[in-house]
Amino acid sequence: MKKILFRKLLLDCMVFFLIALFSTSIIIWIFQAVNYLDLVVEDGRDYFVYIKYSLLNFPKIISKILPFALFFSFSYTLTKYEFNNELMIFWNFGVEKIHLVNFFIKFSIFITILQLFLTTFTVPETKNLSRSLIRTSNVDFFESFIKPKKFNDNVKGLTIYVQEKNEDGDLKNIFLKKEENDNEFQITIAKKGQFKNIDNSKILVLYDGETRNSVNNKVTNFTFSKSDFNLSSLNTDVVVDDKIQETSTKEHVNCLKKYYKKDLKFNTNQKKYINHNCSKDTLDNLFQELYKRIIVPLYIPSLILISLFLIIFSKENKFYQKFRFIIFIAGFLFIIISETLLRLIVNDLLFNIKIILIPFLLFIILYLIFNFMIKKNIGSKT
Secondary structure (H helix, E strand, O other): OHHHHHHHHHHHHHHHHHHHHHHHHHHHHHHHHHHOOHHHHOOOOOHHHHHHHHHHOHHHHHHHHHHHHHHHHHHHHHHHHHHOOHHHHHHHOOOOHHHHHHHHHHHHHHHHHHHHHHHHHHHHHHHHHHHHHHHHOOOOHHHHHOOOOOOEEEEOOEEEEEEEEOOOOOEEEEEEEEEEEOOEEEEEEEEEEEEEEEOOEEEEEEEEEEEEEEEOOEEEEEEEEEEEEEOOOOOEHHHOOOOHHHOOHHHHHHHHHHHEOOOOOEOOOOOOOOOOOOOHHHHHHHHHHHHHHHHHHHHHHHHHHHHHHHHOOOOOOOOHHHHHHHHHHHHHHHHHHHHHHHHHOOOOHHHHHHHHHHHHHHHHHHHHHHHHHHHOOHHHOO
16 A cells, blocks of 8 residues: 555656646747747748757756756645645555655656756757757858848858848849958959859859958959859858867766876876867866766755655644745755856866765755654654
8 A cells, every 4th residue: 555655646746747847848948949040030041950959959958947847846746745635644554754755765866867868968969969950051041141231240250241132142242251360361352143052062153353362461362253152161150169068978078087197187298189178278167067967966866855854744733834935945945056066166176076975965964854853753743
């Protein structure tokens, strides 16, 4: 009978948890998807790219909402059980409160593993895929973002200005400036231009113009009647560089291995990086990213334990309402603090190890407090 009661309570918690998780995530995803419409409106990419890009960002939303949905669902279900006198059935069948806690602690390990899978593998991979999708998608956005009599610098290293643009996309009086670096740039002026697809490449065909190349202050000019300007290799500013959040957890760990010797001292002689996010200057950010992916999910057992404090007091206790309010506030503050602790993470391995121990220490402290309150029968006192 005890197993049936445990399973029923767990099932009710999980049903409400899944409803809260996915409903909230979908609402947030819809709002974000509206913001991603710029991919179509401004960049001119097709709707398939927009839909796929939006869906690839859904796991990130799930991972952010999961702790809040978990705490809220468990707290709500336990409160409902208390008001419906369903918890009394547990106690009447000889279920001890500490046994109920131990049961849910075992379940919390499963949720922790699920969240770790999301944060360490799924979210970085989907972030990387979403950026790769934009980077490699068919770049039809050039025709869309070019507006007459406006300088357009949406493309890294390229500025485009046209005086006129008709309905067919034909351009008149075109100015192009392409910058490779501070010492090398190219300026092209043309009377007319047309966008064309040649061999699956987006080409801007220019007519009757002049090009000026400057390399290390040495300038060369040449005129042309027709010139092809290949646009397919270019990308918008928002998709040029990989971010540290998109790099795989394995690469981050390999970066740390590459920089730390067996004595755990920083290897200052290491000059070759695994990727552009792996350098001495970015190690603070790297440690913080690993903290978010690996350590923050470890707070989940403590979070569930905080919600289980609700079973200590019965609704007949005069302090029940105040205690319930304190538990709700404590749970949400706990989530926020676990996220903000990453600001303490620095390029100091020994110090970071101490930060890593915090979720384990907090869990032990909370469990001891819970056990103490149960033994002292604090919740039953009115």
